[in-house]
Amino acid sequence: MKTIILAAGYATRLWPLTLNVPKPLLPIGKRPMIEHILASIDGIKGINDVYIVTNTKFVSNFKDWKKSYISKNRISVIDDRMKTLEERRGSIGDIIFSIDKKRIEADTLVIAGDNIFDFDLTDFIKTAKKNSPNATIGLFDIGDIKFVKEYGIVVLDKACRITSFEEKPKHSQSTLAAMCLYYFPKQKLKLLKKYESDGNPLDLAGSFIKWLSRKEPVYGYTFTGQWFDIGDKKSLKRAQKLKWTK
Numbered sequence: 001m002k003t004i005i006l007a008a009g010y011a012t013r014l015w016p017l018t019l020n021v022p023k024p025l026l027p028i029g030k031r032p033m034i035e036h037i038l039a040s041i042d043g044i045k046g047i048n049d050v051y052i053v054t055n056t057k058f059v060s061n062f063k064d065w066k067k068s069y070i071s072k073n074r075i076s077v078i079d080d081r082m083k084t085l086e087e088r089r090g091s092i093g094d095i096i097f098s099i100d101k102k103r104i105e106a107d108t109l110v111i112a113g114d115n116i117f118d119f120d121l122t123d124f125i126k127t128a129k130k131n132s133p134n135a136t137i138g139l140f141d142i143g144d145i146k147f148v149k150e151y152g153i154v155v156l157d158k159a160c161r162i163t164s165f166e167e168k169p170k171h172s173q174s175t176l177a178a179m180c181l182y183y184f185p186k187q188k189l190k191l192l193k194k195y196e197s198d199g200n201p202l203d204l205a206g207s208f209i210k211w212l213s214r215k216e217p218v219y220g221y222t223f224t225g226q227w228f229d230i231g232d233k234k235s236l237k238r239a240q241k242l243k244w245t246k
Helices: 033-042 059-066 089-100 122-131 147-149 188-196 205-213 235-243
Strands: 002-006 047-054 074-079 108-113 115-117 134-143 151-156 162-167 177-185 219-223 228-229
Touching: 002 033, 033 108, 033 115, 047 059, 047 089, 047 151, 059 074, 074 089, 089 108, 089 188, 089 205, 089 235, 108 122, 108 162, 115 177, 115 205, 122 219, 147 177, 162 205, 177 205, 177 219, 177 228, 188 205, 228 235
Parallel strands: 002 047, 002 108, 047 074, 134 219
Antiparallel strands: 108 177, 115 228, 134 177, 151 162, 151 177
């Protein structure tokens, strides 16, 4: 199994903190944000390669950080060759680029480099493998309908299959937010290229999940614990105030 960590954003809402430092390398507790993510997958059996995909502006930052970081897995930094915010590939574009660059033909875990959480991924992976060859995504119950407009919101049926996926809806009865945490069985990787060739938007990974769930079953797995989607200074400060054990 392979892991792709998406870290090619420019995090303009966090400027000036991220003018010269990529968001995943900002400190949360005593370590950079990305190290919390890596700690969450270190104990998962079967993962042997982790690919951090970033842009040309920040590739040297990640390579410098990697020199002193010790991991149980092989870590590679991928330069997606994009130099400016305007020409960025988008989340789906970076996933496709990474798959092509590293010739990935294995089950693949995709995680956003700005997702911070304190829960174990072991049961998620176990459940996702049972759902294979269908894809499984991570969900978190935000618990309050007034916040649904800030997230991609999912509705599940009794079998935990996605029946609706809407990005930042104005109204929704569901409070299940889609994390950028995906398990794609190897059979589904080719569908990313199909999605691209059909002319669909590549910016948001959730757009692919919405497209895929309309064609075949896609399953959701709901986590409990602490989760932060670090998008602005407010969410960053909230995450930094907590004690993190990983």
